[in-house]
Amino acid sequence: MTLSSVAQPLPLWQQLQATGVALAAVAQGVSASAALLRVPSALRSGVQSLLFASLRNWGRAHALRGILAQRKPPPEVDSLLCVALALSWLPEQAPYEPFTLVNQAVEAAKRSPKMKAQATFVNACLRRFLRERDALVAVTNKDLQASWNHPVWWIELLQHDHPNHWQQILRADLVPAPMVMRVNVRRIERSALAAQWLALGIMAHPVGPYGLMLVNPLPVDRIPGFAQGLCSVQDGGAQLAAPLLLGALPDHGKHRRILDACAAPGGKSAHLLELSDAQVVSLDIDEVRCERITGNLQRLGLSAQVVAADALKVNDWWDGQAFDAILLDAPCTASGIVRRHPDVVWLRRASDVAQLGKLQQSLLHTLWPLLKPGGVMLYCTCSVFRREGQAQVKSFLQHNTQAHGLPCVGHLLPQNSNNNGGVTDNLPSDHDGFFYALLQKPLD
Numbered sequence: 001m002t003l004s005s006v007a008q009p010l011p012l013w014q015q016l017q018a019t020g021v022a023l024a025a026v027a028q029g030v031s032a033s034a035a036l037l038r039v040p041s042a043l044r045s046g047v048q049s050l051l052f053a054s055l056r057n058w059g060r061a062h063a064l065r066g067i068l069a070q071r072k073p074p075p076e077v078d079s080l081l082c083v084a085l086a087l088s089w090l091p092e093q094a095p096y097e098p099f100t101l102v103n104q105a106v107e108a109a110k111r112s113p114k115m116k117a118q119a120t121f122v123n124a125c126l127r128r129f130l131r132e133r134d135a136l137v138a139v140t141n142k143d144l145q146a147s148w149n150h151p152v153w154w155i156e157l158l159q160h161d162h163p164n165h166w167q168q169i170l171r172a173d174l175v176p177a178p179m180v181m182r183v184n185v186r187r188i189e190r191s192a193l194a195a196q197w198l199a200l201g202i203m204a205h206p207v208g209p210y211g212l213m214l215v216n217p218l219p220v221d222r223i224p225g226f227a228q229g230l231c232s233v234q235d236g237g238a239q240l241a242a243p244l245l246l247g248a249l250p251d252h253g254k255h256r257r258i259l260d261a262c263a264a265p266g267g268k269s270a271h272l273l274e275l276s277d278a279q280v281v282s283l284d285i286d287e288v289r290c291e292r293i294t295g296n297l298q299r300l301g302l303s304a305q306v307v308a309a310d311a312l313k314v315n316d317w318w319d320g321q322a323f324d325a326i327l328l329d330a331p332c333t334a335s336g337i338v339r340r341h342p343d344v345v346w347l348r349r350a351s352d353v354a355q356l357g358k359l360q361q362s363l364l365h366t367l368w369p370l371l372k373p374g375g376v377m378l379y380c381t382c383s384v385f386r387r388e389g390q391a392q393v394k395s396f397l398q399h400n401t402q403a404h405g406l407p408c409v410g411h412l413l414p415q416n417s418n419n420n421g422g423v424t425d426n427l428p429s430d431h432d433g434f435f436y437a438l439l440q441k442p443l444d
């Protein structure tokens with residue numbers, strides 16, 4: 001693990017304490033990004049690294065904690081123990097010496113009014129772990145959730161959906177994703193931006209037609225050209241959406257009217273506008289996230305009609321003019337972007353897959369009539385589950401016999417250097433998991 005916290009001057013116990021609090025919040029159903037907003041800003045970047053590493057090893061940590069403390073301790077103690085175990089169970093990947101992590105975790109307990117009384121217990125559990133690590137880890141190897149650091153229902157669903165690739169997907173999920181930028185080709189050519197960066201010592205490799213992958217990730221405010229709208233952060237898999245939809249339209253979408261039905265924070269709307277002269281309506285149910293669409297488009301020098309409304313309540317927002325194309329980037333489990341959001345696996349429940357499936361089906365059925373004859377809809381989700389991809393489209397086509405599927409990339413599974421080449425239905429290179437389907441309405 002390469003953690004920015006290594007350079008932090010703040011004491012490690014303080015970071016571990018804050019990481020434990022953030023992990024306890026995720027255990028209560030709070031997203032990692034919301035939990036991190038509660039962390040004092042001086043600690044945040046170090047805590048983010050420790051929290052993400054803990055989430056990627058939470059299944060293992062949970063199993064180890066179960067052996068060391070058979071009666072579940074209070075939530076804050078449980079989380080602190082899990083943080084220490086998650087970070088130290090695999091010494092070759094540990095961000096600090098396991099011995100240091102244990103000492104500092106005990107210090108974190110001693111210095112917390114809530115955990116002080118349990119500091120001796122924390123110390124006893126973690127010292128035993130240091131003494132018996134190999135044997136304890138061997139016991140947890142029999143536990144599916146511990147071995148793969150994903151919930152059992154998730155693993156079983158992947159085994160069902162991807163019998164030949166489930167292991168590659170799980171392995172890819174546990175490796176942090178690289179930072180990929182999308183070049184705003186309306187403003188600058190990719191090679192020119194890469195050359196500017198190189199002159200400043202920032203190395204990047206091309207990904208797909210518009211992407212640049214940074215060799216070393218940087219905060220966006222330190223990426224030259226970001227504030228000036230020359231680029232945006234977007235995974236290589238997500239960068240396929242706009243070219244796929246525009247490529248299916250006559251004249252590459254020129255003067256066409258396109259609905260981006262679930263648009264916030266505006267990544268795909270912006271890409272549509274960078275690549276075409278289409279008029280884009282960017283709709284999202286979440287008013288606050290709509291402000292992010294507007295902000296992102298402003299930074300990039302682009303404009304769309306941004307509408308905050310529920311796409312399912314068509315009478316509230318639609319002017320009755322049919323669209324030439326619709327991009328439906330539907331709300332989903334986000335099971336394809338675990339590399340970037342390691343909290344997702346622990347926040348989701350098995351029942352979410354069916355519930356989100358129903359919402360995706362309603363969105364497809366509700367928005368289809370808004371498409372002109374001859375128009376095209378791109379349905380996509382950042383999910384690896386078939387229920388949110390192939391099965392959804394198959395069922396839609398069964399109920400809409402006039403719709404037909406156009407050739408498309410289909411299901412992209414998360415890919416990195418660990419499983420590169422191991423997944424046959426993938427594009428080469430590094431990307432998150434996505435499903436894409438192009439649906440065309442026949443001319444009357």
Ligand SMILES: C[S@@+](CC[C@H](N)C(=O)[O-])C[C@H]1O[C@@H](n2cnc3c(N)ncnc32)[C@H](O)[C@@H]1O
Nearest residue numbers: 262263264265266267268284285286310311329
């Ligand atoms: C996968 S995200 C979209 C990402 C976006 N397309 C991008 O590339 O930046 C899904 C979005 O759907 C929105 N959403 C969920 N239900 C909706 C609904 N009924 N109507 C409109 N938007 C909805 C969510 O607020 C969320 O912003």
